[in-house]
Amino acid sequence: MRSIIFGGEQFPARPLRALMQALPETGFYNVYGSTEVLVGTCHRLSAPPAADAWIPIGRPRPDAETLVLGEGEKPAADGEVGVLCIQSPSVMFCYWRRAELTERAFYSREARSFYRTGDLVELGRDGNYYFVGRRDRQVKSRGYRVELEEIEAALRTHPQVHDARVHLVPHGDEVGRITAAVMLRDHATLTVPGLKTYLAGRLPLYAVPTTIAFVGDPLSVVGAVGAERRELQR
Numbered sequence: 001m002r003s004i005i006f007g008g009e010q011f012p013a014r015p016l017r018a019l020m021q022a023l024p025e026t027g028f029y030n031v032y033g034s035t036e037v038l039v040g041t042c043h044r045l046s047a048p049p050a051a052d053a054w055i056p057i058g059r060p061r062p063d064a065e066t067l068v069l070g071e072g073e074k075p076a077a078d079g080e081v082g083v084l085c086i087q088s089p090s091v092m093f094c095y096w097r098r099a100e101l102t103e104r105a106f107y108s109r110e111a112r113s114f115y116r117t118g119d120l121v122e123l124g125r126d127g128n129y130y131f132v133g134r135r136d137r138q139v140k141s142r143g144y145r146v147e148l149e150e151i152e153a154a155l156r157t158h159p160q161v162h163d164a165r166v167h168l169v170p171h172g173d174e175v176g177r178i179t180a181a182v183m184l185r186d187h188a189t190l191t192v193p194g195l196k197t198y199l200a201g202r203l204p205l206y207a208v209p210t211t212i213a214f215v216g217d218p219l220s221v222v223g224a225v226g227a228e229r230r231e232l233q234r
Helices: 013-022 099-105 148-156 192-200 218-233
Strands: 003-007 027-032 041-045 065-069 082-087 106-109 112-123 129-134 138-141 144-147 161-171 174-184 211-214
Touching: 013 027, 065 106, 065 112, 099 106, 099 112, 138 174, 144 148, 148 161, 148 174, 148 192, 192 211
Parallel strands: 003 027, 174 211
Antiparallel strands: 027 041, 065 082, 082 112, 106 112, 112 129, 138 144, 161 174
16 A cells, blocks of 8 residues: 545544554655645655654645634734635635625635635644644534534423533544533433434434533533643644
8 A cells, every 4th residue: 555645634643653553665644625625735744653743734735825814814923823724726616605605714815815714723843734723613523524503502402401512522542522511401301312312313423422411510511621622732
């Protein structure tokens, strides 16, 4: 096998290291690009990464141009986290019959149009981009785009649910698990399996939370989870 190309989600470093060690003659490439962009950046790994390594998404492909926007829609300074914008021949022209969404999705500079990916990145000292997170609450789970607000809205439609918060939580060597913290109404008899069955009738199976916890205050619980996730990313 000459090459393994992966992308779409972060590849956990530990299993990637094991795979590279098992296939020492194979080239490994981390490619980045949303559906709207196709491929915007690429990074070839020169050696198996450390088990806790932060794997870069690389540099722009030869026919692409990138721009990172920080606060106030201004180009981000060196080392500053910002939204990655991409211009290339493979970038889409528009969203079909969604003029307002198209307008929000593009950033114009000197008569050139850049697609706002919504992904937060940081430019490392090695000249590579590193994925930090999302500007909104859209996440990737098992290759699918998932809007966490949609899961929360589905949870709140259950008559025994008072409130809910959802987060993508790091879990071992996995990219992350969709986890929900749910506050039930007084005298509720709902069970976790029953709630998962309820959600399966309203959401795609990949969007049903892997873990659901019944808690007294979902805001504080998921807030702590979010802080843990940010610390792990650093």
